[in-house]
Amino acid sequence: MAHNEREGLGKDYYWKELLHRKLDGELSEEQKAQVDEYLASSAEAQLEWKTLCQLKSLTQEYFAQAKKNAPQESLWDAVSQQIGQGAGLTVTAQPQRTVITPVFRRRWLTWGTAVAAVFIGAVSFYLFTFWGNKSTIVQNPCIIESVESKKGSVMVFQDDASGTTYIWLLSSMESDHEQHRGNAS
Structure with a gap:
């Protein structure tokens, strides 16, 4: 990163970015030397470096413990x-299906009325539920x-x-x- 880019981003941001990259092992030897020199001259940078190292250590310990405690079977x-x-x-x-035998002693008018009521109910349900509804029903x-x-x-x-x-x-x-x-x- 050029010197004028450092000034555009801000000095603190630039050094914090380099500290993060050093922790991740992403710096060239020249950049490592610059960061080490900066760490030696700044107490604030040393505190930031110490905090980053502790955070990385805690994160690694957490994931190691989580992996160790993971159950071997489902x-x-x-x-x-x-x-x-x-x-x-x-x-x-499991629930058993039962067959209901129809009662034959009813008059056909009673059955006709019941069938007509069910048909009207089904058509009404369809019209009020799905008419103009463009959404897709998602299966659970x-x-x-x-x-x-x-x-x-x-x-x-x-x-x-x-x-x-x-x-x-x-x-x-x-x-x-x-x-x-x-x-x-």
């Missing part, structure tokens, strides 16, 4: 394994998994966009009543 596998070891695990059944990409037991439920949701995992622990009303009765005794 979160859901760990939660479901721990819950599965608990007593009273119940598995919820989230999947929430859950496990239930006598003591309550656990629900786990991981947002793919942000990578954030949410865990809900829901206690059942029965276990809350038992706990309050036990505390009252």
Whole structure:
């Protein structure tokens, strides 16, 4: 950077930029010598350099610790394994489809009126909901998994966009009543 460019950006900004680049190892030998000379002559620059070094060290420690503490198996596998070891695990059944047989003893006029009312309702719903609406309906990409037991439920949701995992622990009303009765005794 030429001398006149340094003056245009401001002296402090120029030296702070060089300190950052030195910390990242992006300076030539000549620039390193200039920065070292500046550090030797300025207490403010020494304080800035010390702060930058501490910040880099803390950041490296944080990411090293986060990597060390990262779970080796998926979160859901760990939660479901721990819950599965608990007593009273119940598995919820998938909903069953039931077939409703029509009642044949009704008069055709009653059925005709009901069908006409449903048709009018469907057309009205379509007209008021979609008429002139140019927006696209977005499908919900989230999947929430859950496990239930006598003591309550656990629900786990991981947002793919942000990578954030949410865990809900829901206690059942029965276990809350038992706990309050036990505390009252």
